[in-house]
Amino acid sequence: MTVGLFIPxxxxxxxxxxAKATLELLQKFGVNVVYPPKQTCCGQPMANSGxxxxxxxxxxxxxxxxxxxxxxxxxxxxxxxxxxxHLHSDKNEKQAAAIRTKIYELVEFLTDVIKVEKLDASFxxxxxxxxxxxxxxxxxxxxxxxxxxxxxSKPQQLLSMVRGLEQITLDRLDECCGFGxxxxxxxxxxxxxxxxxxVTDHTKNGAEYITSSDLSCxxxxxxxxxxxxxxxxxxxxxxxxxxxx
Amino acid sequence: MSQTKxxxxxxxxxxxxxxxxxxxxxALWFIREKxxxxxxxxxxxxxxxxxxxxxxxxxxxxxxDYLLQFEANLKKNGVIVHWADSAEEHNEIVYSILxxxxxxxxxxxxxxxxxxxxxxxxxxxxxxxxxNSDLGEYIQQIDNEPPSHIVLPCIHKRKEEIGELFHEHLGxxxxxxxxxxxxxxxxxxxRNVFLTRRGALTGVNFAVAETGEYVVCTNEGxxxxxxxxxxxxxxxxxxxxxxxxxxxxSVFLRLLARSATGQPIxxxxxxxxxxxxGQEMHLILVDAGRxxxxxxxxxxxxxxxxxxxxCMNTCPVYRKSxxxxxxxxxxxxxxxxxxxxxxxxxHADLPYASTLCGSCSNVCPVKIxxxxxxxxxxxxxxxEGYAANTKALGxxxxxxxxxxxxxxxxxxxxxxxxxHNLPFVVNNKLNPxxxxxxxxxxxxxxxxxxxxKNEEKEDNRQ
Amino acid sequence: MNTREKILxxxxxxxxxxxxxxxxxxxxxxxxxxxxxxxxxxxxIGGNALSVDDITxxxxxxxxxxxxxxxxxxxxxxxxxxxxxISDTVDPHTxxxxxxxxxxxxxxxxxxxxxxxxxxxxxxxxxxxxCQHLAVIVNAQNIVPTLHEAYxxxxxxxxxxxxxxGGPSKTADIEQALVLGAHGPLSMTVFIMx
Numbered sequence: 001m002t003v004g005l006f007i008p009x010x011x012x013x014x015x016x017x018x019a020k021a022t023l024e025l026l027q028k029f030g031v032n033v034v035y036p037p038k039q040t041c042c043g044q045p046m047a048n049s050g051x052x053x054x055x056x057x058x059x060x061x062x063x064x065x066x067x068x069x070x071x072x073x074x075x076x077x078x079x080x081x082x083x084x085x086h087l088h089s090d091k092n093e094k095q096a097a098a099i100r101t102k103i104y105e106l107v108e109f110l111t112d113v114i115k116v117e118k119l120d121a122s123f124x125x126x127x128x129x130x131x132x133x134x135x136x137x138x139x140x141x142x143x144x145x146x147x148x149x150x151x152x153s154k155p156q157q158l159l160s161m162v163r164g165l166e167q168i169t170l171d172r173l174d175e176c177c178g179f180g181x182x183x184x185x186x187x188x189x190x191x192x193x194x195x196x197x198x199v200t201d202h203t204k205n206g207a208e209y210i211t212s213s214d215l216s217c218x219x220x221x222x223x224x225x226x227x228x229x230x231x232x233x234x235x236x237x238x239x240x241x242x243x244x245x
Numbered sequence: 246m247s248q249t250k251x252x253x254x255x256x257x258x259x260x261x262x263x264x265x266x267x268x269x270x271x272a273l274w275f276i277r278e279k280x281x282x283x284x285x286x287x288x289x290x291x292x293x294x295x296x297x298x299x300x301x302x303x304x305x306x307x308x309x310d311y312l313l314q315f316e317a318n319l320k321k322n323g324v325i326v327h328w329a330d331s332a333e334e335h336n337e338i339v340y341s342i343l344x345x346x347x348x349x350x351x352x353x354x355x356x357x358x359x360x361x362x363x364x365x366x367x368x369x370x371x372x373x374x375x376x377n378s379d380l381g382e383y384i385q386q387i388d389n390e391p392p393s394h395i396v397l398p399c400i401h402k403r404k405e406e407i408g409e410l411f412h413e414h415l416g417x418x419x420x421x422x423x424x425x426x427x428x429x430x431x432x433x434x435x436r437n438v439f440l441t442r443r444g445a446l447t448g449v450n451f452a453v454a455e456t457g458e459y460v461v462c463t464n465e466g467x468x469x470x471x472x473x474x475x476x477x478x479x480x481x482x483x484x485x486x487x488x489x490x491x492x493x494x495s496v497f498l499r500l501l502a503r504s505a506t507g508q509p510i511x512x513x514x515x516x517x518x519x520x521x522x523g524q525e526m527h528l529i530l531v532d533a534g535r536x537x538x539x540x541x542x543x544x545x546x547x548x549x550x551x552x553x554x555x556c557m558n559t560c561p562v563y564r565k566s567x568x569x570x571x572x573x574x575x576x577x578x579x580x581x582x583x584x585x586x587x588x589x590x591x592h593a594d595l596p597y598a599s600t601l602c603g604s605c606s607n608v609c610p611v612k613i614x615x616x617x618x619x620x621x622x623x624x625x626x627x628x629e630g631y632a633a634n635t636k637a638l639g640x641x642x643x644x645x646x647x648x649x650x651x652x653x654x655x656x657x658x659x660x661x662x663x664x665h666n667l668p669f670v671v672n673n674k675l676n677p678x679x680x681x682x683x684x685x686x687x688x689x690x691x692x693x694x695x696x697x698k699n700e701e702k703e704d705n706r707q
Numbered sequence: 708m709n710t711r712e713k714i715l716x717x718x719x720x721x722x723x724x725x726x727x728x729x730x731x732x733x734x735x736x737x738x739x740x741x742x743x744x745x746x747x748x749x750x751x752i753g754g755n756a757l758s759v760d761d762i763t764x765x766x767x768x769x770x771x772x773x774x775x776x777x778x779x780x781x782x783x784x785x786x787x788x789x790x791x792x793i794s795d796t797v798d799p800h801t802x803x804x805x806x807x808x809x810x811x812x813x814x815x816x817x818x819x820x821x822x823x824x825x826x827x828x829x830x831x832x833x834x835x836x837x838c839q840h841l842a843v844i845v846n847a848q849n850i851v852p853t854l855h856e857a858y859x860x861x862x863x864x865x866x867x868x869x870x871x872x873g874g875p876s877k878t879a880d881i882e883q884a885l886v887l888g889a890h891g892p893l894s895m896t897v898f899i900m901x
Contacts, residue, residue, distance in 0.1 A: 009647070012692045013327040013657040014685045019692035035696050046647075048601065049631055050623030051640040057648030099633025137603035137616075145281065146559065146607035148290040172274070176561050185677040186460075187598060191259040192681040193266065193565045194600075223682025248806035272883050290733060305724050307721045322867075328711040338866060377811040380889060397880065406880045435890060440800055456863055466836045466876040466891025472798055473833035484718065491863055495854040496731055498871075499818075509819035510750065510854075510873045512892065513836075519867035521799075521832060532714050540721035613814035 003186035006074035018236035036065040044082040077135030124164030128207030179220040252598040256566035279507025298612035301549035318457025332362035350445040356470035358446030380465035396554035445471035449482035458518040485548040492681030500610035580606035593631035596622035602627035661687040736852025749820035752874035777806035793830030810836035814849035820872035827867035
């Protein structure tokens with residue numbers, strides 16, 4: 001099986017280690033991974049702001065670059081969800097439709113396709129799991145706290161395979177961090193307050209690291225942690241699952 | 246008329262008092278937790294939501310016939326039926342009913358519809374005194390402020406502030422803030438209102454087409470205290486409040502209070518059918534934008550709403566910004582998908598007062614896809630030309646950059662270079678991100694650059 | 708065209724293709740331990756529910772727990788030997804000074820503690836709301852598990868006014884502090900008669 005690696009634009013620029021860890025992790029499971037260098041962006045920033053009609057360029061680039069693969073995997077629930085729900089092509093709708101069915105976020109790819117049962121990974125720290133809203137309520141990576149339905153969590157399942165890792169319990173399981181795309185600057189006061197409250201939930205429950213499938217959330221929380229000189233760090237879940245020291 | 250401040254501006258002001266925000270946020274989260282506890286005691290909870298959603302879909306898609314059936318049954322029951330196209334027409338009808346009986350004092354129980362129509366102001370201007378009998382609405386009324394939450398009208402007020410209002414308006418001791426004592430004072434004062442008002446107005450929670458009766462839900466008993474002592478009883482109802490059959494009440498009444506406050510049922514669920522002997526009963530069916538919303542394919546499901554407020558309680562933006570930041574009678578997530586239909590210019594900011602987290606859709610007892618409608622409203626608002634010019638330019642620039650891998654690589658490299666070498670260009674007052682957050686660090690090379698280098702190394706090795 | 712025609716026309720024009728009603732008849736409650744379930748739920752709402760053998764027990768309870776020097780009214784014939792029977796012809800305002808009202812419910816609902824009353828058993832509609840304290844008698848075999856069974860019992864309903872009442876009136880409008888006794892009764896007692 002050949003997997004096309006989809007790396008979100010801001011992950012590519014600001015969090016290359018998460019991308020490297022994603023690549024290495026997939027290769028560890030014997031997956032042939034290819035990174036198409038001409039990829040750009042999933043188009044979500046425009047679409048979520050009401051400018052869906054401007055994201056056609058991004059859509060065509062995705063179809064051009066990713067049609068050939070068996071699967072497409074990306075370390076971002078938010079971007080993967082957007083492509084799953086909104087990818088359309090004027091030139092090649094059939095390919096676009098196919099991509100929508102074979103694109104996966106990293107965690108769900110590991111649990112649902114590779115069906116990982118054990119990991120040779122070690123991360124002896126207290127870790128808080130941040131359920132990104134797109135991952136949770138969009139991709140159903142875990143059960144949503146609002147529903148009267150059986151509990152499950154794909155990211156927690158994987159984290160429990162990591163030696164030495166202790167998962168902390170939060171007061172509020174899955175409240176939004178407040179990033180929300182352009183929201184983070186158009187409603188700056190609310191966005192930061194939401195982020196501060198999430199950080200407090202993690203720190204008061206003992207987290208040394210905060211992890212997630214979404215670096216957009218983590219980037220926002222990191223900004224707050226750094227500004228407040230906290231010792232708590234953020235880390236993408238790929239880097240934990242790939243950690244061997 | 247002054248320009249309406251945006252949600253962002255009003256929220257910013259609310260958030261300045263962090264202690265108050267934490268208290269407001271905590272109070273509403275607690276109610277969300279109570280709702281969770283109640284819903285998890287009903288194994289068939291998700292099936293009930295689905296049934297309620299389907300019943301309401303059937304109502305909206307057959308509303309014409311249900312309205313005729315309801316009207317015929319109302320008349321059989323001896324209720325006088327009125328139709329109002331607009332808020333103004335509704336208010337005129339209420340006024341004319343009261344005037345015909347020479348009534349110039351009316352007691353009113355909770356009705357978001359009449360709040361939307363501006364009924365109280367309309368009547369006061371014409372010499373008719375209106376008193377809100379729900380305690381929370383009464384408090385907001387004496388403070389000359391609209392309700393901030395559709396179920397908990399003064400959830401944003403501290404008891405000391407309420408005590409101060411009571412001292413000013415009801416002559417209580419200065420500094421008295423004990424909720425029980427304040428409630429007892431209100432009980433006594435409003436009892437006198439109930440006993441002396443000849444006109445009473447209620448809202449309608451559910452109206453049954455099959456029997457021509459309607460149900461009013463309260464915890465305080467204020468709707469009944471007003472109605473059963475009145476000579477003239479008026480019910481104001483939005484068209485969408487209909488349900489087809491009597492037995493459907495079981496589904497909605499099981500969902501309503503549990504979703505709203507975590508109670509199994511409101512203390513009073515009163516079924517009004519025929520007037521008391523010697524009493525006149527009126528019902529006003531109100532459109533005021535509802536048929537227009539019905540015509541919007543992507544947004545008509547917002548009319549399923551049973552006004553429980555669960556979406557407000559779960560929404561982190563609502564909890565941390567307060568209902569009054571939404572500059573609309575109905576606030577929170579449901580308000581943000583109803584309001585643009587009423588006035589797109591005034592409320593263009595509301596669908597953006599959200600991170601699209603989706604929690605609202607999950608708690609909605611009638612499964613309105615609120616977060617999807619928020620996304621869709623954004624597309625409409627931009628198309629109709631209500632997005633800020635600066636935003637449109639920014640979006641076009643972004644789209645241009647992303648449309649070419651070369652342009653994006655250059656932009657990324659440039660951004661990182663500035664962050665690394667001249668951070669002050671980015672880290673300054675003009676950058677709203679930077680106000681309370683640090684920017685991410687700029688790595689020396691992007692993943693794309695590393696990958697290409699690595700691939701070259703691999704090729705060279707082979 | 709008048710407003711009524713205008714609105715009906717707008718509704719007809721804008722309503723989508725009809726979707727069917729779901730079948731809700733499969734929603735059912737569990738019939739076990741209904742008396743205990745009812746008592747437990749009613750307690751959590753702030754009401755007082757107790758099992759009694761007969762009307763004499765009710766009389767005794769009232770004498771021991773309420774101020775019998777104040778006005779007590781009822782629609783229950785068996786209590787009319789020394790309690791005032793409610794008249795359905797007098798002005799409802801004259802019941803303003805009622806301390807305690809005792810009425811009989813048609814049935815009650817275990818899942819939410821509510822009793823079902825209609826004007827037939829209320830005497831006057833205002834009675835269960837205007838009294839300072841409310842007491843309700845319900846037969847033990849007339850307790851149903853959920854509102855689904857409740858509406859089966861009510862059917863289309865022949866009443867002019869009916870209501871579920873699920874406890875003492877309450878409000879939490881002031882800082883979410885629960886206060887029993889808003890505008891309706893301050894307390895509610897339910898006698899479950901064998």
